[in-house]
Structure formats: C-alpha cells, structure tokens
Amino acid sequence: MSEVLNYMINGALVGLLYSLVAMGFVVIYRASKVFNFAQGELVVFGGFLVWWMVVSLGLPLWIGLPLAFVLAALFGLLIERIFFSRLVGESVFAMVMVTIGLLILMRGLILLLFGPQVRPFPIIFPLQPVIIGDILIPRALLIGGIITTVVGFALSWFFNKTRPGLKLTAVAEDHQVAISMGISVKRSVAFAWVLGSVLSTLGAIIYLSGKSLSFLASEIGIAALPVALLAGFESIAGVLLAGIIVGTIQGLVTAYLDPVVGGSVGMVFPMIVMLLILFIRPTGMFGWKTVERV
Amino acid sequence: MDPAGVFATSFARDQALIRTGKQGLALALLLLFLLALPELVGPRLVAVATAMLITAVVAVGLQICTGYAGQVNLGQAAFMGAGAYATAVAATTYSLPFWIAIPLGGCAAAAFGFVFGLSAVRIKGFYLVLTTIAAQSIFHFLVLNLPQSWLGGSNGMSLMPAELFGFVFATDRSIYYLCLVIAAIMVAGAFGIARSRHGRAFVAVRDDDVASGMMGIDVVRTKAMAFLVGAFYAGIGGGLWAYYVRFVAVDQFTLFHSIWLVAMIIVGGIGSVTGALVGVVVIITIRETFISLGPTFIQIAPSLGGDVVFAALNVFLGGIIAAFLIFEPRGLMHRWSILKRSYRLWPFPY
Numbered sequence: 001m002s003e004v005l006n007y008m009i010n011g012a013l014v015g016l017l018y019s020l021v022a023m024g025f026v027v028i029y030r031a032s033k034v035f036n037f038a039q040g041e042l043v044v045f046g047g048f049l050v051w052w053m054v055v056s057l058g059l060p061l062w063i064g065l066p067l068a069f070v071l072a073a074l075f076g077l078l079i080e081r082i083f084f085s086r087l088v089g090e091s092v093f094a095m096v097m098v099t100i101g102l103l104i105l106m107r108g109l110i111l112l113l114f115g116p117q118v119r120p121f122p123i124i125f126p127l128q129p130v131i132i133g134d135i136l137i138p139r140a141l142l143i144g145g146i147i148t149t150v151v152g153f154a155l156s157w158f159f160n161k162t163r164p165g166l167k168l169t170a171v172a173e174d175h176q177v178a179i180s181m182g183i184s185v186k187r188s189v190a191f192a193w194v195l196g197s198v199l200s201t202l203g204a205i206i207y208l209s210g211k212s213l214s215f216l217a218s219e220i221g222i223a224a225l226p227v228a229l230l231a232g233f234e235s236i237a238g239v240l241l242a243g244i245i246v247g248t249i250q251g252l253v254t255a256y257l258d259p260v261v262g263g264s265v266g267m268v269f270p271m272i273v274m275l276l277i278l279f280i281r282p283t284g285m286f287g288w289k290t291v292e293r294v
Numbered sequence: 295m296d297p298a299g300v301f302a303t304s305f306a307r308d309q310a311l312i313r314t315g316k317q318g319l320a321l322a323l324l325l326l327f328l329l330a331l332p333e334l335v336g337p338r339l340v341a342v343a344t345a346m347l348i349t350a351v352v353a354v355g356l357q358i359c360t361g362y363a364g365q366v367n368l369g370q371a372a373f374m375g376a377g378a379y380a381t382a383v384a385a386t387t388y389s390l391p392f393w394i395a396i397p398l399g400g401c402a403a404a405a406f407g408f409v410f411g412l413s414a415v416r417i418k419g420f421y422l423v424l425t426t427i428a429a430q431s432i433f434h435f436l437v438l439n440l441p442q443s444w445l446g447g448s449n450g451m452s453l454m455p456a457e458l459f460g461f462v463f464a465t466d467r468s469i470y471y472l473c474l475v476i477a478a479i480m481v482a483g484a485f486g487i488a489r490s491r492h493g494r495a496f497v498a499v500r501d502d503d504v505a506s507g508m509m510g511i512d513v514v515r516t517k518a519m520a521f522l523v524g525a526f527y528a529g530i531g532g533g534l535w536a537y538y539v540r541f542v543a544v545d546q547f548t549l550f551h552s553i554w555l556v557a558m559i560i561v562g563g564i565g566s567v568t569g570a571l572v573g574v575v576v577i578i579t580i581r582e583t584f585i586s587l588g589p590t591f592i593q594i595a596p597s598l599g600g601d602v603v604f605a606a607l608n609v610f611l612g613g614i615i616a617a618f619l620i621f622e623p624r625g626l627m628h629r630w631s632i633l634k635r636s637y638r639l640w641p642f643p644y
Binding site for chain 1: 366368413416417419421424425427432434435550553556557560604605606607608609610611613616619620623
C-alpha cells in the first residue's frame with residue numbers, strides 16, 4: 001500500500017514540475033497567442049545559463065541565480081525582437097512553424113555555444129530526501145512543488161484579476177481586436193517571452209538540481225505538453241491540477257505497466273494522453289470555447 | 295500571368311498546364327536533362343539526385359496536405375516510414391514484386407495517415423501539430439515494441455533489390471531511373487489533383503473552413519482526404535526509399551525529417567506543386583553542401599568534433615524556416631513569379 005502511495009506522491013510532484021514547464025506554454029499563449037514548441041529548449045537554455053554562471057564562472061548561488069534569471073529575461077526579449085515582433089497578426093501556421101524553427105535553431109546554438117558534453121548541474125537544493133514514514137520524496141521535487149504552486153496561483157491572480165493581466169489576455173483573444181482597443185500587442189508579446197523564459201529557467205533549476213545537463217533535457221517540454229493540453233491552454237491554475245493528474249497516472253503507469261509491455265511506455269505515454277485529450281475534449285478542462293464566425 | 299498575346303478560347307485551354315510552345319520546350323528540356331543526368335555527373339551526384347526524387351514525392355504529398363488543404367502536418371516522415379515498413383514487409387515476408395509492394399506501402403501509409411487525419415475533423419491549428427507529432431512518436435513506439443519478427447524492431451529490415459521481368463534494379467543508375475519514372479507519375483498526378491474539384495475544395499477549406507462548409511463543401515471529408523492523399527504520397531516515397539537504401543530502420547524517419555520536409559515547402563512556396571519541387575532541390579543541395587563541407591567545419595571547431603555538422607545543420611534549418619516565414623512567407627515561387635512578371639512587362643514598371 002505504501003508502495004502505491006510512494007509512486008503516487010512522487011508522480012504528483014513530478015507532475016507539478018511538468019506544470020511549471022506547462023505554465024511557460026500557457027503564459028506565452030495567454031499573452032501573445034503563440035503556441036511555443038521551443039519550450040523544452042528554453043528550459044535547457046536556462047539550465048545552461050545557470051551552469052555557466054554557477055559552475056563555469058564559479059559565482060556563488062545568490063549572485064549566479066539572479067544573474068541567470070536576468071540573462072534569461074534578456075534572451076526572451078531578444079527572441080521577441082528578432083522573430084515575433086514581426087509576426088503580429090500572422091496565421092497560426094506561420095507562428096507555429098516559427099516556434100518549431102526556433103526549437104531547431106536553439107538546439108543547434110546550444111550545441112555550438114556549450115558543446116555536446118554532458119555537464120554536471122549545480123546542486124541547488126540539498127540532496128537528502130524527505131522521509132515521511134515509508135515514503136521517500138526527493139527534496140528538490142518537494143520544494144519545487146511548493147514553488148510551482150505559489151507561482152501558479154500568483155500568475156493566475158495576475159492574469160485574471162489585475163488590469164495589466166487582463167490586457168495581456170485580450171491579446172490572446174485576437175491580435176487585431178486588441179490593437180484596436182489600444183493595447184500594445186508588441187509589448188504584450190515581449191512580456192510573454194520574458195516571463196516564459198524566466199519560468200523556464202526556474203523549471204530548469206528544479207528539474208536539473210544535482211543532475212546532469214545536456215541538450216537531451218529538452219524532453220521535458222514534450223512531457224509537459226499533455227499537462228498544458230489537459231488544463232486547456234488558457235488556464236494557469238488549471239495547469240496545477242492537470243499536472244498532478246497527469247503526473248500521478250504517469251507515475252503509476254511507469255511503475256506497473258513498463259515491466260509488462262516493454263521499456264518505453266513512460267516515454268510514449270504523454271503522447272497517448274495527448275491524443276486522448278484531443279479526441280475527447282480538445283479545449284481541455286478549463287480552456288476557452290471559441291465561437292467561429294465568418 | 296501569361297506572356298502577351300496568349301488568349302485562351304476554351305476552359306480546357308485556360309486550365310492547361312502547358313500554355314505556350316516555349317513552356318512545352320522547357321518541360322521537354324527538363325525531362326531530357328533528368329534522363330541524361332546519370333551520364334553527365336558522377337555516382338555521388340546520382341545518389342543525391344535519387345534522394346531528391348524520392349523526397350520530391352514525399353514533399354509534394356505534404357504540399358497537398360499542408361500547402362493546399364492547410365492541414366499542418368509534422369508527421370510526414372512517420373507516414374513515409376509507415377510506407378517504407380509496409381513495402382519492406384510486403385517484399386520480404388510475402389515476397390511480392392516491387393510494383394505491388396510500393397503501392398501497398400502507399401496504401402498502408404494512407405491508412406495510417408487517415409487515422410490522424412480524423413482528428414483534424416475536430417481540431418485545427420497548433421492542436422493538429424500536436425496530433426501529428428504524436429503520430430511520429432507512436433510510430434516509433436510501435437516499430438520498436440512490436441514483435442521483432444514483424445518489423446525487425448531496432449535492427450531494421452533489409453530488402454532484396456527490385457526486379458522487373460528478370461531485370462534487377464541493383465545499380466545506382468537503374469534505381470535512379472525507377473525513381474524518376476515513379477516521381478514523374480506522382481508529380482503529374484499532384485498537378486491533376488490540385489486542379490481538380492478536390493484540389494479546389496482543399497484550397498477553399500484552407501482559406502476558411504467555416505465558410506467553405508456553408509458553401510456546401512463537405513469539410514470533414516475534405517480534411518480527411520487531404521491527409522489520405524498526403525500520406526499516400528509519403529508512403530510511395532517511403533517504398534521507393536526502402537528499395538533505394540534496401541534497409542529500413544526507425545531512425546530514418548524522425549520528427550527532424552518531418553521538419554526538413556516542412557522547411558522544403560516553406561522555402562519553395564506554400565500552395566504550389568512546383569514550389570515543393572523547387573524547395574526539395576534547394577534545401578537538399580544546401581544540406582549536401584553542408585555535409586561535404588563537414589571536415590572543414592571540424593577543423594574550425596575541433597572541440598565539437600562530429601557534432602558540429604549536426605549543430606550547423608540545426609542552425610541552418612531553424613534559421614531558414616524562421617527567415618522565410620518572416621521575410622518571404624510565400625517562398626521562392628513568389629520571387630520567381632515577380633521576376634517573370636517584370637520580365638514580361640519590361641520596359642514598363644507595371
């Protein structure tokens with residue numbers, strides 16, 4: 001019994017980590033109507049920034065981490081300047097393909113800048129696990145889960161209750177309408193990318209603390225997709241719930257189904273969840289329903 | 295736009311693909327060039343040309359699905375893989391001749407694509423991209439996890455060369471001609487599809503699916519058919535690939551390859567069969583240049599070793615997709631038609 005509980009709790013905490021990455025999707029979508037396929041690459045890039053500051057330059061954590069966040073924010077701004085400020089009001093195809101182009105481009109750039117070697121990621125959270133009875137919880141995941149929940153509710157409040165947040169939301173509804181209401185779409189897109197980039201760096205810190213870092217870590221972007229989808233791309237607080245659901249199920253599937261079917265069910269599982277959600281309810285649990293007019 | 299002095303007197307004449315004698319001449323010269331190619335260039339370039347022909351079939355299929363019908367598709371390489379595996383199974387396990395095995399591969403890919411096309415009925419835009427990415431990883435999962443005796447698992451499958459009336463397509467040159475003939479048929483077919491009522495329905499659904507539904511177009515059927523046709527082309531290309539390489543493995547058909555294919559139609563021009571062909575030639579030429587320049591790259595950045603070519607290819611692919619979408623969203627074909635127009639109107643500005 002405690003074994004099941006162990007898998008479930010750890011799964012839920014991993015799910016909350018996915019939520020943090022999925023929040024990157026949602027934040028960028030909420031404020032710019034762009035669906036960002038390069039989210040996983042943003043996480044890896046944030047991870048490399050932290051590695052560069054803390055390990056390569058040897059700065060102490062309390063300087064290195066804020067500096068990495070600032071650099072990530074600048075990088076987000078750069079992406080917006082180069083790519084997305086020119087694409088306001090373009091078709092979905094153009095937006096989606098540009099983010100896929102960005103994914104490929106960043107993968108190449110990360111390889112060129114930081115090399116193909118696997119790097120040790122600094123230990124940000126203490127390694128010894130938290131033990132409650134028979135249940136073993138990695139400390140990074142637990143602290144990460146708490147941070148994610150706090151960040152999730154704060155962002156949700158910001159987007160739903162404050163005036164600037166609602167302005168950003170209007171941009172996701174329709175670029176042209178937002179412009180005609182006097183909302184600066186470009187500024188909103190820039191904000192989205194800065195926020196998305198910073199969230200990705202936070203995700204990288206929680207995900208990679210004490211592990212090894214290479215460009216393969218971008219897989220977390222794919223794993224976070226079904227979480228964002230299940231929540232509905234517009235809901236931030238919903239992402240927390242969706243993360244817990246997907247994470248718990250995935251934890252149980254990996255523990256009990258992998259030995260039966262063969263090694264990689266855990267890998268293809270997010271895809272199957274994603275397909276199921278798309279077939280059953282494409283708008284997710286809390287997504288907007290759009291009425292189409294001609 | 296036609297050159298001055300060309301007037302169509304009937305609808306058939308107006309819709310003809312070859313409208314002037316000079317266009318006919320250009321097409322004949324192109325075909326002559328393609329036929330003579332193995333005599334003109336070395337074996338390395340023949341191999342590249344064969345790869346171009348195979349990719350052309352797949353890219354034209356993607357152009358029909360994405361360019362004409364507007365169904366964003368990042369699973370084209372998986373559909374190609376489904377075709378390649380079906381061809382390999384038909385050729386080895388059931389020892390069917392290639393002229394049955396390749397169409398069979400096309401049909402298998404079409405069936406695989408149709409399943410994912412069905413989801414296109416309810417969703418669109420980036421949601422569709424998600425299902426096609428899922429198609430990609432489910433394809434991998436299935437191939438690697440089905441019993442080894444079915445699809446060869448991670449070892450892949452080997453094929454015997456194609457054979458017709460005792461003639462064996464074992465040399466590079468003979469397989470080039472085989473691919474040329476099939477690619478020519480498929481491309482001609484694509485021109486036909488694009489101009490038929492189905493092609494017009496595709497374009498209508500791409501431009502506005504709600505409006506085209508109101509005009510009486512069966513949107514659901516049209517979307518599903520776009521995937522069916524696109525995947526069929528991918529399957530034929532996959533079958534050719536299987537006979538060309540004579541070895542099918544799962545890592546020949548990754549998401550990365552799908553993205554290359556999308557890059558080809560973006561560079562060539564969305565919504566034009568000729569554009570897909572132009573994109574294939576341009577992109578594969580540049581990619582091959584990168585790969586043959588590889589040793590030089592490695593000298594510049596020795597610490598990266600063999601990964602530098604891969605990294606440079608990534609930067610190039612991502613950069614070219616973004617650059618074309620931002621600066622030239624209608625692709626090279628658009629440039630070409632501007633050039634043609636200004637040449638025909640010369641010396642007048644417009």
